[in-house]
Amino acid sequence: MTLRARIVVRRPAFRLDLDLTVGRGEVVTLLGPNGAGKTTALRALAGLIPLTEGSIELDGVRIEREPAERRPVGVVFQDYLLFPHLSALDNVAFGPRCQGRSKAEARARARELLDRMGLAEFSSVRPRRLSGGQAQRVALARALAVEPRLLLLDEPLAALDAHTRLEIRSELRRRLTAFDGATVLVTHDPLDAMVLADRLVVVEDGAVVQEGAPGEIARRPRTDYVARLVGLNLFRGEGDGDRVTVGGLAFAAEERVSGPAFVAFPPRAVALYRTRPDGSPRNLWEGRIDGVERHGDHIRVHVDGPVPVAADVTPAAVAELDLTPGRRIWVSVKAAETHAYPA
């Protein structure tokens, strides 16, 4: 393990307490809503705020008492914070200069890094004349120039527009894979998290609520926040073999599970009927339409009832079934697309 940390930061009305381990070359993404404490954790790792309690061990060395300038850490800040009075080259050379290298050496190193980022022709340009994507790459080059063992990125794609974002995201993924130290990345965007992470750590209210491979988390969310992010209906109930009981309803699922369990299914697995359909009473109930909204090329219908669910239907179905808020409607969920797992 390269990074092993327990980060505790206490503030009035806020407490952050998380354990974090990151292996060599691994990219761990902290995902969570705004105010969950992700950025605070990153700042604590960088040494910009002190730990209330805990420890940070990097390559077997305790660094939690070292000031920021002595930690082998590189940071890419949310809006990059490139020094406005220095050229791109001197921004990247800043770190090596501080490490005691000569001006010529530092610049040679900076030039090599900018070159690798495909920014050779921008080395004499001031940050304000760089595009968002270019500034992000300069910021990454600047952070890497100090040869850090731990790379921290705070919302590295948040400042980019949707179009550049797509391109920069996969490029960033490539560059992070090439970095052989530990990487911790913070984002509130689930797609960024899924693409960039080897492992996802979901943080809510200052604590880790779920941790695992992106695919695993997308399939088996454990909190409402994660379920919303990955677009699944999620309920907590009691399993007894081949079904899970949630609020008086019995759900048949693919997996057998006993004891406290989660049931998850995608909105497209939900079907709506004006009259009670024939067949199994399982996965079937009557509810009332709460809201209807456009969601990409289909319509998302929110149905209130014993359990509140989201259903995706076609625009044609909306007209045919007269899906207006307040109408009573029958809801059924395909068992084949319903997953159950222990809570």
Added chain:
Amino acid sequence: MAFLVLPLAGLLIRAPWSTLPQRLAEPQVIEALRLSLVTASVATVVCLVLGVPLAWLLARTDFPGRRLLRALVTVPLVLPPVVGGVALLLVFGRRGLVGQWLESAFGFSLPFTTAGVVVAEAFVAMPFLVIAVEGALRAADPRYEEAAATLGASRFTVFRRVTLPLVAPGVLAGAVLCWARALGEFGATITFAGNFPGRTQTMPLAVYLALETEPEAAIVLSLVLLAVSVVILAGLRDRWVGAAA
């Protein structure tokens, strides 16, 4: 408006334009001008050396008594300059708290010397610099300093290579204001440093003195000071104040 403009117009109307070149070339005028420029510049340097770190302390650190210090810094701004001169005399005079010690240790006395002029000017002009630089520091984004720290920069390197360049427009504006204030200093200078031609007689002192004997000479000297003020004001408006804001 008229109240502000009329006196300046009067100065221009009454100016002895025909004899202006000769009067400007008079050794006394040249001497006073030279002394004024030199002392104001040295006073500005003194203010920069003492004032910039002070402004940094006020803007970026928190220590007990910071608010009090901040209030003290602005005292010379509201204090009548003559009172400032008297206060300086009490401290640096031959019998003064520090002056006594300076005299016995180094055989050196500040009052009524050119160095005394510099001290008086710096005392009065310092708040202008400190307030301008502190304002610029507070407006500058401290996260740039954090970014520099994560790149391995020590506190001093951060200050020198990041903070200072970021607040340079503010420092420049402060230094210019400080210089202008020092150039026009009268009360503290005449009280603390006296009025010796060539040694402590700066332009404002020369103006005042000339007014009693040779009003036309006073007008010429005033014109020179007016010209300097206008040039500074124009420069400040167009470049530095705009850049700092």
